[in-house]
Every structure is written in structure tokens, then in C-alpha cells.
Amino acid sequence: MTGATEPLFEGLKILDFTRALAGPTCTRMFAEMGADVIKVESAPNGDLTRQMSKIRNDRSLYYIQQNLGKQSLCVNLRDPRGIALMKELVPHMDVVVENFKPGRMASMGLDYEALKELKEDIILCSISAMGQTGPLATKPGYDYIAQAYTGVTSMIGDPNDAPSIPLLGIGDVATGVHGAFAVLAAIYHRERTGRGQHLDVALADVYYHCHEVNVHQYTGSNGEIKPTRGGRHMSYVCPAGVFRANGGDIMIMAFLHHFKDLCAAMDRPELVTKEGWTTDQERLARLDEVVALVETWLQTFPSHWDAIAKMEEHGVPVAPILTVEDTITHPHLLHRGTIRTINDRLAGEFGIPGMPIKFSEFPEDLPLEADTLGQHNAHIITEVLNHSEEELAQLRADGILNEGEF
Amino acid sequence: MTGATEPLFEGLKILDFTRALAGPTCTRMFAEMGADVIKVESAPNGDLTRQMSKIRNDRSLYYIQQNLGKQSLCVNLRDPRGIALMKELVPHMDVVVENFKPGRMASMGLDYEALKELKEDIILCSISAMGQTGPLATKPGYDYIAQAYTGVTSMIGDPNDAPSIPLLGIGDVATGVHGAFAVLAAIYHRERTGRGQHLDVALADVYYHCHEVNVHQYTGSNGEIKPTRGGRHMSYVCPAGVFRANGGDIMIMAFLHHFKDLCAAMDRPELVTKEGWTTDQERLARLDEVVALVETWLQTFPSHWDAIAKMEEHGVPVAPILTVEDTITHPHLLHRGTIRTINDRLAGEFGIPGMPIKFSEFPEDLPLEADTLGQHNAHIITEVLNHSEEELAQLRADGILNEGEF
Numbered sequence: 001m002t003g004a005t006e007p008l009f010e011g012l013k014i015l016d017f018t019r020a021l022a023g024p025t026c027t028r029m030f031a032e033m034g035a036d037v038i039k040v041e042s043a044p045n046g047d048l049t050r051q052m053s054k055i056r057n058d059r060s061l062y063y064i065q066q067n068l069g070k071q072s073l074c075v076n077l078r079d080p081r082g083i084a085l086m087k088e089l090v091p092h093m094d095v096v097v098e099n100f101k102p103g104r105m106a107s108m109g110l111d112y113e114a115l116k117e118l119k120e121d122i123i124l125c126s127i128s129a130m131g132q133t134g135p136l137a138t139k140p141g142y143d144y145i146a147q148a149y150t151g152v153t154s155m156i157g158d159p160n161d162a163p164s165i166p167l168l169g170i171g172d173v174a175t176g177v178h179g180a181f182a183v184l185a186a187i188y189h190r191e192r193t194g195r196g197q198h199l200d201v202a203l204a205d206v207y208y209h210c211h212e213v214n215v216h217q218y219t220g221s222n223g224e225i226k227p228t229r230g231g232r233h234m235s236y237v238c239p240a241g242v243f244r245a246n247g248g249d250i251m252i253m254a255f256l257h258h259f260k261d262l263c264a265a266m267d268r269p270e271l272v273t274k275e276g277w278t279t280d281q282e283r284l285a286r287l288d289e290v291v292a293l294v295e296t297w298l299q300t301f302p303s304h305w306d307a308i309a310k311m312e313e314h315g316v317p318v319a320p321i322l323t324v325e326d327t328i329t330h331p332h333l334l335h336r337g338t339i340r341t342i343n344d345r346l347a348g349e350f351g352i353p354g355m356p357i358k359f360s361e362f363p364e365d366l367p368l369e370a371d372t373l374g375q376h377n378a379h380i381i382t383e384v385l386n387h388s389e390e391e392l393a394q395l396r397a398d399g400i401l402n403e404g405e406f
Numbered sequence: 407m408t409g410a411t412e413p414l415f416e417g418l419k420i421l422d423f424t425r426a427l428a429g430p431t432c433t434r435m436f437a438e439m440g441a442d443v444i445k446v447e448s449a450p451n452g453d454l455t456r457q458m459s460k461i462r463n464d465r466s467l468y469y470i471q472q473n474l475g476k477q478s479l480c481v482n483l484r485d486p487r488g489i490a491l492m493k494e495l496v497p498h499m500d501v502v503v504e505n506f507k508p509g510r511m512a513s514m515g516l517d518y519e520a521l522k523e524l525k526e527d528i529i530l531c532s533i534s535a536m537g538q539t540g541p542l543a544t545k546p547g548y549d550y551i552a553q554a555y556t557g558v559t560s561m562i563g564d565p566n567d568a569p570s571i572p573l574l575g576i577g578d579v580a581t582g583v584h585g586a587f588a589v590l591a592a593i594y595h596r597e598r599t600g601r602g603q604h605l606d607v608a609l610a611d612v613y614y615h616c617h618e619v620n621v622h623q624y625t626g627s628n629g630e631i632k633p634t635r636g637g638r639h640m641s642y643v644c645p646a647g648v649f650r651a652n653g654g655d656i657m658i659m660a661f662l663h664h665f666k667d668l669c670a671a672m673d674r675p676e677l678v679t680k681e682g683w684t685t686d687q688e689r690l691a692r693l694d695e696v697v698a699l700v701e702t703w704l705q706t707f708p709s710h711w712d713a714i715a716k717m718e719e720h721g722v723p724v725a726p727i728l729t730v731e732d733t734i735t736h737p738h739l740l741h742r743g744t745i746r747t748i749n750d751r752l753a754g755e756f757g758i759p760g761m762p763i764k765f766s767e768f769p770e771d772l773p774l775e776a777d778t779l780g781q782h783n784a785h786i787i788t789e790v791l792n793h794s795e796e797e798l799a800q801l802r803a804d805g806i807l808n809e810g811e812f
Contacts, residue, residue, distance in 0.1 A: 008595050021618060029587065053619055053626065061622040112766070131764070134741040140659070140723035144646075148657035148725035150744070151733040153648070155573040157563060162638050162648045162655050163727060164570050167561040169618030174580040177587055177615075181435065182763045184590035189414050189767060191597070200764035208744045209583075209762040212427060212575030213459055214730045215745065216467040219757035220459065227730040232568050240550070242559070242568045249568050251554035253546070317546035319554035321569060324620045324633040327557040335540040338556070338614045339621065351625035356615040357588045358537070358606035360518070361595060 007034020008362055012187075015086075015093045016040060016070060019047040021143070021169050022203065023099030023127050024066040025176025026183070031069035032355050034366060038089065038380060039070040042077050043402040046373045050406070059347040059406045064370040068342070074374030074402045081400045083108055088385050090118040095183055099127040102137045112198040121196040123186040127179050131202035143171040146203035151227075155214065158231045175206040177356075238283040239290050242321065245304035252294070253317040255280050265314040266297050337365070345369060346406060373404030413440020414768055418593075421492075421499045422446060422476060425453040427549070427575045428609065429505030429533050430472040431582025432589070437475035438761050440772060444495065444786060445476040448483050449808040452779045456812070465753040465812045470776040474748070480780030480808045487806045489514055494791050496524040501589055505533040508543045518604040527602040529592040533585050537608035549577040552609035557633075561620065564637045581612040583762075644689040645696050648727065651710035658700070659723040661686050671720035672703050743771070751775060752812060779810030 012035040016027040019041075031037040041047050053062040076082040086108075090096065096115060098105055105111045105126070112124045126132055129141035130149070139145055144165055147153045152171075157164035182199040190196055208215075213236065214227035233241035237255035239262070244250075254262035259280075260272045276282050283290050301307040304320065311318045322330065328351060333339050340354035355365060381387045381395065395401045418441040422433040425447075437443040447453050459468040482488040492514075496502065502521060504511055511517045511532070518530045532538055535547035536555070545551055550571055553559045558577075563570035588605040596602055614621075619642065620633035639647035643661035645668070650656075660668035665686075666678045682688050689696050707713040710726065717724045728736065734757060739745050746760035761771060787793045787801065801807045 008591055033591065053622060055623065055626040055631075061626045062619060065622050130738065131742050131744075134738040136738040139725070142659045142723055144657050144659060145723055145725045148727045149733075149736070150739070151728050151730040152572070152574060153657065153727050154729045157570045157638070158567075161564075162650055164563045164635070164638050165640070165647055165657075166558070166572065167633070167636055167641055168558060168616045168620065170576055170580070170616045172618070173616045174576070174583065177580065177584050178762055181583055181587040181590060182765070184587060184594060185414055185439065185763075186765070186767075187594065188590060195767065198766040200766075201762075202742070202744075202764075204739070205742065205744050205760065205762040205764075208733070208739065208759045210574045210576045210579045211730065211759050212578070213468060214574065215734070215757050215759055216459060216471050217461065218730050219734060219747075220461040220467045220753070223731065225461075227573070229570070230573055232563070232570050234571070235573055241571055244568055251550050251559065253548045253550060317548055317551055319545070319551045321554045321559050322557050323560045324557040324617065324624050325629065327555075327614070328621070328625060330555070332536065332540040332542040333556070333610070333614065336537050336608070336611065338537075338608075338611050341625075347626070351621050353614045353617050353621055354611065356584055356607075356611040357591075358608075358611075359588070359592070360604040360606075361592075361601065 007366060008359065009033045009035035012036065013093045013095070014038070015089055015096045017096065017098035017100065018127065019099065020049055021066065021172035022175040022179070023097060025173050026125065026127060026179035027070065027097050028066055028068065029177065029180040031067075032366065032368065033362065037070040038376070039067060039072050039371070040077075040086065041072055041074045041373060043074050043082070043399065046072070046074050046404070050373065056347045059344065061347060061350060064342070064344055064347065065352040067370045069366065069368035070371060071376035071380065072371035072374055073376055073380050074404070076400050076402070077108060079400055081395070081398070083110070085381070085385070085400070086110060087118055089380075090115055090122065092384060093119065093122065094187070095123045095125065097125045097127070097179065097183070099141065101141060102126070102128050102132045116196065121190055121194060123183060123190065123196045123199070125179050125183050125199040125201060127175060127201045129203045131204060132200045143169060143203060146207055147171055150204050150207040151214065152207045152210065155227065155229050157229050159229050163229060171203045171207050174210070175201060175203045178206050233287060233291070236284070237280040238287055239294055243291065243294055243298060245295070245298035245307050246301060248304040249321040250298070250304050250308060251319045251321055252311070258316055259283070261314045261316045262294070262311065265311045265316055266294075340365065346372075372406055374402055377401045377403055413772060414765065415439045415441035418442065419499045419501070420444070421495055421502045423502065423504035423506065424533065425505065426455055427472065427578035428581040428585070429503060431579050432531065432533060432585035433476065433503050434472055434474065435583065435586040438772065438774065439768065443476040444782070445473060445478050445777070446483070446492065447478055447480045447779060449480050449488070449805065452478070452480050452810070456779065462753045465750065467753060467756060470748070470750050470753065471758040473776045475772065475774035476777060477782035477786065478777035478780055479782055479786050480810070482806050482808070483514060485806055487801070487804070489516070491787070491791070491806070492516060493524055495786075496521055496528065498790060499525065499528065500593070501529045501531065503531045503533070503585065503589070505547065507547060508532070508534050508538045522602065527596055527600055529589060529596065529602045529605070531585050531589050531605040531607060533581060533607045535609045537610060538606045549575060549609060552613055553577055556610050556613040557620065558613045558616065561633065561635050563635050565635050569635060577609045577613050580616070581607060581609045584612050639693060639697070642690070643686040644693060645700055649697065649700055649704060651701070651704035651713050652707060654710040655727040656704070656710050656714060657725045657727055658717070664722055665689070667720045667722045668700070668717065671717045671722055672700075746771065752778075778812055780808050783807045783809055
């Protein structure tokens, strides 16, 4: 039994071949809760995100955000001696996570069958855009490529114009957490059976998972319902969506029984029973009229905050549409640690999204830092793998290992 | 040790108080892999999604999609006898999952402290829009409300107009899977320490987790960079986004080194080194010009498919923007089971998103069905709780239990 303050994943060992976003999100969930995560970065330059968001002191804020608490091992993966080091490490590991283009692990001699020979019960989690199998498996691994192929992009934006793309890493982050779930499920299984396995986690599958009604409505209606984007309004209930007001936009969810709450707020109780206005379907048929009515009413308030307060009095589900700037100082998000301030020894103090899960047994964040490139090279080569200082020096001299200032 | 074909979560027992989407997505991840999930539905009508997507035979396709393999127990939670049954069930359980409005579990006498008295090592996973704590904790639990409060909506849509909302359950689904990860992490911890815990999983935290660069760019630049939406184009690399072509829109990711691939496809190699065009930053500064150039070239193809083929020849990351309709018959998505056809005894055959993770040890879906309302009432009352047939009849007669045809 471990003590109450010992981190949740203390002792769990992960060899992490991931870069960019989806893979690092997966291993972040473990590193931030105390697992030993060795992040393998390709020499000479490592994770390409080390070149992104270098806003301060040549240090990548992007890298820091996704890689707190991971141990950087920067090694030449195009050299047999680099691969040999990886094979030496595998028997020390519980889990290997990678998000190379499918086929790359095999070309390095590190596919699941090879790993299994090195450690019989190893768990390999492979994360990719379109998955390890199928005709599109080797498509380039960008979030928006998978988003386009899965009908997701088609559901975002003005229906009379090209679709819009969300400027966040929604698919990558969700895929990383699906991967983290998969890893724990495989560990759960291994503890009961002694067997490892290979996990195939794809952005395409994860994005498709997000189709709430679209897939069953299209297939269930035998193609009669053709789901498409609706701009700023929902397409199957009404009123529900973004409404413009003085000073800002407002999210209003006044469908079903909430329509009467909105009518009460607007002091228009007669609308609740007015012919052609009583159901969501009827209101959808006159969407423009409904939106005009609500927005005309919203214009009577000097500010959208007053309109929000009025609707809240009447129990209408409503929210201001905050900018990222607004969120940084929002009392609720600060209270919960949704936004978390970190202090990096090279980049100083700045904000990142906090751990998205609150564990009652581990209420505090660990005081983690992000490694500079290859910062843990010496530790891993000499302490974990028991090579000599001379061998370490030789590996460095031969460019098998590399280290950087940032 | 269990056999190879025994489902991954065989024997794991979950008491599931969830409704709608985020909560049911969490418990779906367990039910589809063989856990015993008892879905508690409030009598008389149960999960409100039983009223949604009733496209065939009064059977909700929505309910089926989210609740395959769960055992429906429909019980009056406003009656002390209903609550007493819940308290009887808890000692049989490993995990309780709920997504009521914060405070509702306590008002039923089923908050974490109460559950812990019934079973010392119980794990409670609470899923909500804004979290269990903080000034906005009791906000109504809709995906778009959390999306608006976290700056996510502000990052989607035309920068000169109101934001758009994605017509999918992205936040709900991602939150459900964050919850499933949290449950397994708590089980992992319990197996090592004997202790349970309370998990607080919020849409707001999960949505915030999706901010790839926005939070660190705003805070790291001391407010100089103010992230906002960019319509159909990315705002920090270029060209990257949605481009219009004959017959359909195309997602093109031709930033960084991929710009030269696009120039090769366009037979414009001189652009790679042309002054003012060589870096993403320079191209962003002339975004309109870049888009016009690419779209003029796309117009030279009779169909967007030809343009895609040409770009693929040159290694440009590119994808057609498929509609939901297009996805249903797509060979890659069918090959992987990304879309899965199920056959419901009441609603017949239709498609839903498949299990988003592929486990090598469990390649096949279990042949699961969704329960009708209260279908497992009798089993749970008489077999799990060992009440008599007479007691069961009395509970039914008194409206403590309810059953429905669909």
C-alpha cells in the first residue's frame, strides 16, 4: 500500500515515442499523475513542437504545456545504435506509446511483435490520424485531415458557405485521452490475465464517436435526414444557439420546456401556446422569425450582461460567449484550476489548461517542470541502462545522443 | 486468469445514474467491453433521450446508440423506497457514475460520504457541465453552455460574424471518455491502496483542455496575442484550412515544408523562394492572396477529386470534406468499423459510431442490445438484491418501479 500523498501512477513506466499533440496528451495524463515517462525525441532536434510558440527566451511554451514531468531522451532513431538503446529500454517498461505514421515503428524494428519478444506482456498504444489499418491508414496525421474525412468539418459553420474549422486541438486532445483510457484498460486486463496487447487509437474513430445524432438519423431515416451544419443554431431544437446582443454574443439554450422560461423572461407568455410556436419542430420551421424576435428583445438591454442576468432570473440556460482573453481571469475557471499558472525556469510564469480531472485523493498538481532537449539522457543511459560514463560520452560524441539548451 | 475471449471488463460492476450524453458515453466505454452496468432511470419515463430520434417504431435510436449492453432499472428516485433500493445496490458495486446537476446526489442522500458509508472503497465519478465546485457549479448542464464559458465557441466561425457551433456532441463525448479514464485511474489506485475516491469531471475543464496554443499564447505574450476564430483558415500557419473547388471543399494542410509540395503540385516552384512567401508568417500576412492563388488553381480541375489526386501525388496533406452521408459508405470507415451497423429487435438495422478504440485482445464487438425501459427491473430486484416476487409486484404496483414497451 502506498501513502495517501504518493502520486496515483507512481512506479508505472512508459516509453513515449510521441510528438506534437495527440500522443503527448495521452502520456501527459500519466506524467502529471506521477508515472515515469521517458519521452524519446529524435536527434538532433527532437519534438517539432519545440520550435512552436517560442514566445519567451527561445523556450517553447507549446512543448512545456504538453510535456510537464516527462524525461527527455534525445536519440538518433536512424542509427542502429539508437534503436539498440530503445530495445534495451523496453524490458524496463510497462507501456509503449507512439504516434508515428503507421509503419514507422515496424521499419525501426519496434512493432508490437518485436516489442513482445523483448517483453512478453508489453502494452503498445499506437495513435494515428486514420488508424493502423484500412486504405487511408498512411494519410498524413493532422487533426483537420481526420476531421474532414469523418463528416465533422461538414457540421461546422454557415450552411450557405464553406465550413469553418475550430482553432483548437479538439480531435487531438480527445484522441489522446481515448488513448489514455485504452492504456489503463489494457493494464486492467494485464493484471487479470498476464497478457499485453496492441491498442489502435485513431483520430478518425474518435471524431466519429462525437456524432451525437448524425449517423443514426441519416441511416435510421434511410437517408431522408441529411445532417448538415447550421451556422450558429442547432438544427433539431429551437431556440438554441448563438444570439447577438449589445456588447457581446450569448449562448441561449431555450428549447423544450426552457422555451417557456425564455418567454417569461421576455414577458411574452402568450408565445408558449401560440399556434405554430409550441414545439421545437414548429419553431425550427420559423427559425429566422424566432431569432429576430429574440435578438430584437436583446437589443432593448444596454449590455448583453443585463440580458443574461434577466434570463438567469427566469431559469433560462444561458452563457456569455467568452473570448480566450476573458477566460484567463474568470473566477470560476481560476477557482477550479481549469486555468493553471506554471513557472518555468527558462520561460517564466504563464498559463496553461489545468489537469482536466479532479481526483479527491490527489487534489494538488505535482510541481513538475518540462525537460530541455535530452535533459535526462545521462540519467537514463547510466542509471536505468547501467552504461558507463565512457559509453555515454561516446554516444554523445557519435551524435547518437543529443542535448539542447531549451 | 480469465480466458482470451472473456470481455475486458467482465465482472466490473457499475451503478450508472447518467442520462443524455456525457455520462452515458462514460459508462458505454465499460458496457461495450463487458462490464455489468446497471442504468438507473428515473420513473416514470426514464432517460429523456428515450424521447429523441424516435424515427422507427417509437424506439429511440439515440438511446440505443448510447446505451448498448446496459441493464435498465427504472425506479422512482423521489420516493424513499426508491432511494432505499439504491442504497441496497451500492455495496454490490465497484463504481457509481452520475451526471446530475451538482447537489442532486446529496439531496437524495447519495453523495460520496453517504456512498462511502455503504461501501468503504466505492469510487464515485461525478460528471457535470461546470464541475462540482466554484461559482458556476450549478449552471445548467448543456455542452454549449460549457463551450461558451471556456472560450471554445469564440474560436469557431467567421471572424467578422457571430461564432458557429459544431453540430455534434464533441464536448460531451470527450468528457465522457475523460470520465472513463478517471474511473480506471481510480480503480488502479484502489487496487494498490484499498481506497476509493470521488472524481469530479467537468465539460468546462475538458473543453479548456482542448486549447492547443490559445492559453499559453495569450498569457505568454502578456496579452499581446489575442486568440480569436479564423473562419476556414488556421491563424498561425498558412496555407492551412478549407479551400473551395469544383464540386466540393478540400482540407489542405500545406504549411511549413508542405508548402513546397503544394507549389510542386501547382507547378509554381518559384513561389517557394519568392520574397514575402517563404515562411508561414509571411504567407499569413497575405492570406487572401494565398487563398485566391490556390483556389484559382483548384478551379482548373473539373472536380475537386482530380485536384485532390494531383496534390496527393505531390505529398500534400489533403482530404475531401465529406458530409455525414458520404461517410456512411466510405471504404476506410467501413473497414475499421468506425461506422458500425447494429440490428435492434425493435428498430431494425441502422448505423452508429463504432467503439472508438481497437483492442488487439478483443477485436470483435460484443453482440449487445439496448434495454427497453426497466427491462432489468425484475432481474435486479430478485436476483441481485434477493427480494421476493411479492415484493417486486408490490414495488411495481406502488409505482416505485416502472417498465415500458420501448
